[in-house]
Amino acid sequence: MTALRPDPDFEVIRIGLQVLANVSVAGQKHQQAIWSRCFPDLFVSLAGLQSRQTCDPLCMLVYTCCDGSPELYQVICDILVQIICTVCSVGFGEDWFKLLVSRLCLEDVYFPVLFSKLKDASVGDDGFSSEQGFLLRVVSDIVNERIEEIRAPRDFALCVLGIFRKSVGLVDFFSRVKSGLPTDCVSVNVLGYSVSILRDVCAREDPSGCDSEDDVVGRLLSSGLIELFLSLLCDLEPPAIIRKAMRVSEKEEGTSSYSAKTCPYMGFRKDIVAVIGNCAYRRKHVQDEIRERNGILLLLQQCVADEENPFLREWGIWSVRNLLEGNAENQQVVADLEVQGSVDVPELAGLGLKVEVDQQTRRAKLVNVGAKAS
Numbered sequence: 001m002t003a004l005r006p007d008p009d010f011e012v013i014r015i016g017l018q019v020l021a022n023v024s025v026a027g028q029k030h031q032q033a034i035w036s037r038c039f040p041d042l043f044v045s046l047a048g049l050q051s052r053q054t055c056d057p058l059c060m061l062v063y064t065c066c067d068g069s070p071e072l073y074q075v076i077c078d079i080l081v082q083i084i085c086t087v088c089s090v091g092f093g094e095d096w097f098k099l100l101v102s103r104l105c106l107e108d109v110y111f112p113v114l115f116s117k118l119k120d121a122s123v124g125d126d127g128f129s130s131e132q133g134f135l136l137r138v139v140s141d142i143v144n145e146r147i148e149e150i151r152a153p154r155d156f157a158l159c160v161l162g163i164f165r166k167s168v169g170l171v172d173f174f175s176r177v178k179s180g181l182p183t184d185c186v187s188v189n190v191l192g193y194s195v196s197i198l199r200d201v202c203a204r205e206d207p208s209g210c211d212s213e214d215d216v217v218g219r220l221l222s223s224g225l226i227e228l229f230l231s232l233l234c235d236l237e238p239p240a241i242i243r244k245a246m247r248v249s250e251k252e253e254g255t256s257s258y259s260a261k262t263c264p265y266m267g268f269r270k271d272i273v274a275v276i277g278n279c280a281y282r283r284k285h286v287q288d289e290i291r292e293r294n295g296i297l298l299l300l301q302q303c304v305a306d307e308e309n310p311f312l313r314e315w316g317i318w319s320v321r322n323l324l325e326g327n328a329e330n331q332q333v334v335a336d337l338e339v340q341g342s343v344d345v346p347e348l349a350g351l352g353l354k355v356e357v358d359q360q361t362r363r364a365k366l367v368n369v370g371a372k373a374s
Helices: 010-024 028-038 041-047 052-066 077-090 096-105 111-117 130-145 154-168 186-204 216-222 225-235 240-253 268-280 284-292 296-300 312-324 328-335 369-373
Strands: 353-357 364-368
Touching: 010 028, 010 052, 028 041, 028 052, 041 052, 041 077, 052 077, 052 096, 077 096, 077 111, 077 130, 096 111, 096 130, 111 130, 111 154, 130 186, 154 186, 154 216, 154 225, 186 216, 186 268, 216 225, 216 268, 225 268, 225 284, 225 296, 268 284, 268 296, 268 312, 284 296, 284 312, 284 328, 296 312, 296 328, 312 328
Parallel strands: none
Antiparallel strands: 353 364
């Protein structure tokens, strides 16, 4: 293959790439011959073609040539950056692109490098590029699809947590949104996909099988994850069903509700609760920290259906279950809840719960009626 013409024939290039990819499968000798002719200039030129029909076989060719040669992955980051930019615009039809991303970002340590290289200078120092949001979306899909087999590197998880922290400071939490991911806002997409990755990474880690060096969740926890996520959840307005109860109470008493942040996308509250719940699974120190930060009542408040957060009730119950399992102190907190100035909401009766509105702060919480009665 020679240099590309100004007006390339995409179909001819596609066929040529598929032939080369098939040849590369024949063994290392053929892979090395192709690599020596195509790397890096021709690969970079091909990666820049705005065509899905050429990008798919190019991903297959690059992946196959690098397979079994870990040292080659160190030199293809620039090529993959160009491929990501192309795929972000034209999409992809086969899994070779995801295999490349998985190999470099989740099986190796190149995610921080790739994410940094995708920074668009026109965005400024405080923003994210659409390509960065797209990479997080792809990585989130991979982690979710392969949750049982992928063990994310520690630096990857900490990098994602750092990205999440940064996105929190960029997102508008006071504009109500009625759509899920992806949204039209890059920062919201970065926020959502980074928290989705953290949710699944924390679900993958079993505390009984981790030592101090390899416990990814332990590193996240030591970086203040629980404090951050409880703070975000506390700042959000209550779920719709509890807001309804508060309006009833306020109407009767002539008071007005406080101003609170809203979910920047449908499902944000559920994702925050899911991360907390997964971290609390069989980790007594996390259970204790949540109690010490007054998070038990906050999580009880999430055990309701919410049209803005599908499956919030299920994740809330899962989180409370993990919070109470094997923890007598937390169980006692729930058992000691007192009902004062409660507001009846029929939808909660079936859960054995009742809404309690604090007369001073006007914040709502759920109390376990059954536990008190016992």
